[in-house]
Amino acid sequence: MALKLRLKPCERVVINGCVVQNENRRYTLTVSNFAQIIRGSDIMQEEEADTPVRRAYFVIQSMLLDPHAAGGYSDVITGMMAGIYTALANPDMQGRILQAMQHVSERDYYKALATLRPVLAYEDTVLPDSAALRRPARDAAASAPSQLGG
Template identity: 25%
Template structure:
């Protein structure tokens, strides 16, 4: 078991825990005493925000965490996306990060994979516009 994690939430804030959405009505502190996969509301990406290849990858991994009934479809999309990204991206830091992210997802550690993807954003130039969303991304988003 990892160390416990303590999180403070503001009134009205949401947290996503193991696929469940929880909203608090007052200032609250939560302490997770065991391994848990969670996302704070400010780390949740909306489909229209997935405007670059790494942000699209983040959204796919996020679906794996937040939507258990779409997990297998999202995982298949992730497994198709990684080789394409490894082949097309030339930035060494991103390439190394993608290999690590692939290993994390294979181990089932999607929370850590999301954290790692966020660290790579600074190396990526915006190359995809909002109107270029892929049909596969839209399908996973349920649109």
């Protein structure tokens, strides 16, 4: 089944690591086979990865953006997600963590990211907005891949 991407004017999308930018009007792009795709608006910047779930999202996003390096991060993301699963007391959110890991194991990184978005929102409601609890992204970057430019 083909995927239809409806792009807004000047919107960016990354397809298999290649940044594609639309021109000044709406455009529909049809992708006929499986590809690693993420909209520019869904890309998290490294400095935003300042909580456990955000760091996991960032690592999975990096796996999507650089599939050749993705295998090197499977142990990292497995450990991160196991820690998040254990820390969450909400069964629905734990289920989403398991679903996200299933998608990662299938190398369907976009679905893993989409599955984590409600967990990001949940984390924001339970994690106090305290600078002491939010670790700077550069500390997480030591174990996460660097981001592709674009």
